[in-house]
Amino acid sequence: MAVNNAVLMRRDLLTRLSTLFYSGELELKVDRIPLDLRPKGVETSRCCVYKDRAMLRYKVMALLGFNIRDEIDELTPLSDYVKIAKERTELSKEPLTVVDDVCSACVKVNYVVTNMCKGCMARPCMSSCNKNAIYFEKGQAHIDSDKCVNCGLCQKNCPYHAIIYIPVPCEEACPVSAISKREDGTEVIDYDKCIYCGRCIVSCPFGAVMEKSHIMDVFNAFGSDKKVIAMVAPAIGGQFKAPLGHILGAIKSLGFDDVIEVAKGADLTTENEAKEFIHKMEEGQQFMTTSCCPSYTAAVGKHLPNLVPFVSDTLTPMQYTAQIAREQYPNDILVFVGPCLAKRHETFCDENADLMLSFEEIGSMFVAKGINVGTSEAMELDTAIDSTSRGYPVSSGVMAAVNAKIAGRVEVNPLVINGLDKAKLKELKSFPKGCSANMVEVMACEGGCVNGCNVIANPRVASRQVGEIVKNG
Amino acid sequence: MSKKLSVTICTGTLCYVMGGAELQVLEEYLSPEIVDQIEISGSPCLDCCNQDGAGKAPFVKIGDKIISEASISKVVDAIKEELNVE
Ligand code: FES
Numbered sequence: 001m002a003v004n005n006a007v008l009m010r011r012d013l014l015t016r017l018s019t020l021f022y023s024g025e026l027e028l029k030v031d032r033i034p035l036d037l038r039p040k041g042v043e044t045s046r047c048c049v050y051k052d053r054a055m056l057r058y059k060v061m062a063l064l065g066f067n068i069r070d071e072i073d074e075l076t077p078l079s080d081y082v083k084i085a086k087e088r089t090e091l092s093k094e095p096l097t098v099v100d101d102v103c104s105a106c107v108k109v110n111y112v113v114t115n116m117c118k119g120c121m122a123r124p125c126m127s128s129c130n131k132n133a134i135y136f137e138k139g140q141a142h143i144d145s146d147k148c149v150n151c152g153l154c155q156k157n158c159p160y161h162a163i164i165y166i167p168v169p170c171e172e173a174c175p176v177s178a179i180s181k182r183e184d185g186t187e188v189i190d191y192d193k194c195i196y197c198g199r200c201i202v203s204c205p206f207g208a209v210m211e212k213s214h215i216m217d218v219f220n221a222f223g224s225d226k227k228v229i230a231m232v233a234p235a236i237g238g239q240f241k242a243p244l245g246h247i248l249g250a251i252k253s254l255g256f257d258d259v260i261e262v263a264k265g266a267d268l269t270t271e272n273e274a275k276e277f278i279h280k281m282e283e284g285q286q287f288m289t290t291s292c293c294p295s296y297t298a299a300v301g302k303h304l305p306n307l308v309p310f311v312s313d314t315l316t317p318m319q320y321t322a323q324i325a326r327e328q329y330p331n332d333i334l335v336f337v338g339p340c341l342a343k344r345h346e347t348f349c350d351e352n353a354d355l356m357l358s359f360e361e362i363g364s365m366f367v368a369k370g371i372n373v374g375t376s377e378a379m380e381l382d383t384a385i386d387s388t389s390r391g392y393p394v395s396s397g398v399m400a401a402v403n404a405k406i407a408g409r410v411e412v413n414p415l416v417i418n419g420l421d422k423a424k425l426k427e428l429k430s431f432p433k434g435c436s437a438n439m440v441e442v443m444a445c446e447g448g449c450v451n452g453c454n455v456i457a458n459p460r461v462a463s464r465q466v467g468e469i470v471k472n473g
Numbered sequence: 474m475s476k477k478l479s480v481t482i483c484t485g486t487l488c489y490v491m492g493g494a495e496l497q498v499l500e501e502y503l504s505p506e507i508v509d510q511i512e513i514s515g516s517p518c519l520d521c522c523n524q525d526g527a528g529k530a531p532f533v534k535i536g537d538k539i540i541s542e543a544s545i546s547k548v549v550d551a552i553k554e555e556l557n558v559e
Contacts, residue, residue, distance in 0.1 A: 003492045011490060201476055239514060241484035241497075250486075363490035371488045374517045461497040 005045075006207030009366050012037070013059055014215065018368030021219050030078040033060055043399060052100075058099045062210035065217065067097045085216040090354070092212055094185060095196065095344050096189055103208035104186045106168040109145045111155055116162035117141050125163065127156035155340045173203035176303055177419050195298040197420065197444045198341035198453025209340055211454070214355045215365075218335055221355065227257040227332035231321045231353070233265045235339045235393035235449040237469045238462025239359050244390075244469055245378035250371050251337065258329070261382055262336070264290075265321030266389035266401070273398075274405035280411045285310070287431065287438045290398050292316040295342035295444035299420060307430050315394060318343065322347060322352035337362055339393070339452030342444065358454035387473025388472040393449035394463045395419075397470075399441040419446030477512040478555055480548070481534040485518035493531030495545065502545050503552070510556055 006154050009471060016033050020026040034056035038044065038419035044052045057078060058068050064081050065088075113125075119139035126141070133147035134154060135158050141163075150325040151337070155163040170179050170187060178193035178198050187209070189200070200209040221228045238242045252259045269292060280288050291297055291312040296423040299306045315323075318336055334357045336347045357365075388401035395418040403412050415437030417424055431440070445451040449468060482496045483489075500508060519534055521527040521541070528541025533550050553559065 003495045008492055015490075076484060239494075240489060241517075360490075363486070366486045367490050371486060372518055376485070457494045458498055461494070 004205075006205065007018070008211070009037075009056075009468070010059065010063075010207060011360060011367075013056070013063055014213070014364035015367045017060070017063060018217065022369055026219075027079045027082045030060065031077070044108070050380065055099065055102045058101055059207070059210065062097050062099060063213045063215060065092065065212045065214060067092060067212065068092070068099050069097070082216070084210045086220060088217070091214065091217065091348055094189075094191055095211055095341055095347065095348065096194075096201070097210055097212055098187050098189065099208045099210060100186045102206045103204075104184065105206055105208075106170075106185075106187075107166050108185055109143055109148045110150045110162055110166055110180060111143055111148065111152065112166055113141045113154075113163050115140065116160055117158075118160055118162070118201060120159070121343060124157040124159065124160075128153040128157040142444050147226065150313060169203040169205060170200040170209060173199035175197075175199065175425060176299065179209075193302060194442070195295050195302060195420075196340075196342040196345045197295045201341065202453050211344060211358070213361060214357065215361050216337075217355050218357055219331040221335070222255045224333070227329055228255065229325055229329055229332055229334050230256040230259045230357075231262050231265075231318065231325055231334060231336045232259060233318065233336070233338040233343065234261065234266065235452065235462070235466070236337065236359065236457065237390060237392070238450050238465035239363070239455060239457045240373040242374040243378065245381050246376050247373055248381075249379040250366060250373040250376035253371055254365050254369060255363070256335070257332075259379060260321060260325055261385060261390075262317045262321045262338075263318065263385045263389040263392070264317075264324065264382060265275055266317035266392050267313075267384075268320040269314055269317050269392075269398075270386065270389060270401040270405050273312050273402050276312055276314055277402065277406060277412075278410050281438060287435045287440055288312055289440040289442055290402075292392065292398055293342065293443050293445075293449075294346040295340070296420065296442040298342065298345075299425060302337045304429050307428060310432065316346065318346060318353065319350055319387070322350055326352040338429055339449045339455050340445070341453050342450075359452075359456050360454040363456045385473075387470050390473055391466060391470040392432075394466050395443050395446070395448040396441060397448060397466075398443075399439065412439050415440045416443040418448075420444040475508055478536055478552065479534070480511050480513045480552060481516045481519065482513065482517065482543075483521070483530075483534075484515040485522065485528040485534045487522045488531035491530040493507075493543065496531065496533065496543060496548065499545060499548060502549050507556065507558065511552060 022028050034053040038049050038052045046052055064085050117140045131147045133144045134141050176193050178190045179187050182188050240247050248259045277288050289311050310469055334353050336353050337357050339359055344356045347353045391397035396416045399414050447459045448464035519532045521528055521532040526539045533540045533548050534544040536555055540551050
């Protein structure tokens with residue numbers, strides 16, 4: 001994910017929240033955050049300092065785990081939300097919230113006539129429009145937004161290229177058309193379609209689509225008398241400039257009682273998926289796809305029903321790890337640490353895992369606690385873990401692990417789908433009618449989990465680092 | 474040839490989280506001639522993050538100059554200025 005000011009602002013907010021938590025002043029000072037960030041006289045990003053502060057207040061609300069549209073009274077201070085969050089025991093089912101005051105900045109009609117319009121005699125924009133949406137005023141064309149259906153014919157037909165296309169970034173980024181405008185112009189997410197890929201979060205230039213963070217719930221867990229266990233996704237290996245052992249040690253020092261690598265669960269995924277593959281090929285099944293990317297499996301469930309029989313039944317590394325951890329800690333709190341929204345949703349659905357922290361949230365907690373990962377005390381790595389399991393988060397890593405396990409017992413014709421978009425979804429849909437491969441790895445994010453929607457490191461740098469870990473493991 | 478210009482990128486956690494991670498690909502944005510004249514290294518903490526008035530993270534040190542809120546383009550410009558090249 002490319003770093004931009006919207007991303008950095010979110011990290012700044014997370015850091016401030018965590019700092020206040022660790023100093024015990026969260027309730028007391030949380031309402032100061034928007035003011036501290038936008039004091040009088042500073043440059044603002046929107047119309048005025050008050051609008052900026054209101055936006056920041058809503059962003060904090062999302063980070064405290066609330067749905068912005070549930071707000072009843074605009075005067076409710078953030079400290080009240082902190083109080084509510086401290087008492088809550090349930091997470092909200094829908095992982096995203098749209099910050100309305102930040103959104104609605106985008107156009108309803110994607111086409112705009114610029115003043116390059118010459119008001120020509122031919123007026124092909126007008127004659128090509130089937131909806132009668134073009135009218136002329138003062139010698140220039142205009143688009144009637146009530147009539148326009150965004151077909152784009154006027155743009156195609158203008159000989160002067162005077163009509164431009166203005167995208168709505170989140171809608172354009174969504175591969176399954178799950179986000180769209182309401183009457184008032186703000187965006188709404190349709191969870192019957194959403195596959196939790198996180199593209200809307202990443203693509204919104206205002207940072208208006210936000211995950212409801214579990215950070216408050218993790219703080220609550222730290223304050224409880226239960227143990228708190230971190231289960232850390234293998235993509236973490238590429239997130240900081242430090243060896244894996246140091247990263248895990250640093251996570252432990254945030255207040256966790258134990259840290260378990262999710263690569264441990266990946267060992268089981270590899271083993272069972274290899275077995276399942278051999279079995280299915282012997283039964284004569286055409287092909288099998290991996291199942292460890294929850295965004296892909298959501299896409300199958302909601303959009304590619306004909307693919308259901310071909311998806312592996314094997315559990316994901318996170319699910320296996322949560323089973324192992326639950327056995328060891330039957331009554332304690334299990335927190336998954338991962339790279340993306342899809343994994344947040346998977347955590348929510350899992351019967352063993354309780355909470356989720358993203359890499360970005362973990363990073364912000366490090367900053368708040370003054371932890372420098374490189375100089376943290378290292379944790380001993382679990383030597384029983386197969387090195388290929390630590391390679392899962394990079395595209396074709398799962399394939400490599402499973403293929404090595406199959407070890408030639410049946411023939412493998414691999415195909416790697418590296419990133420899901422509209423075209424790839426279409427391609428997948430056609431597989432039951434004929435697929436050149438018999439084993440298909442699918443990752444929703446290009447490059448793999450190292451390019452999840454809330455990672456810290458540049459995905460290429462992270463892949464390299466993960467590759468080193470696998471090689472040296 | 475004269476001594477190479479040192480470019481030290483902070484890889485401390487604070488800088489890394491606040492956008493410094495992206496600076497790991499700095500070299501891809503520099504011409505081979507410039508890469509030849511500089512020495513890129515990492516530092517576990519440039520000790521700027523805990524000083525008032527040092528500006529905001531991420532930090533990069535070019536020669537003896539500290540760049541705050543460092544981005545790829547800011548660092549590229551600063552290197553060119555130090556080296557006196559276009
Ligand atoms: S972490 Fe970069 S200066 Fe300290």
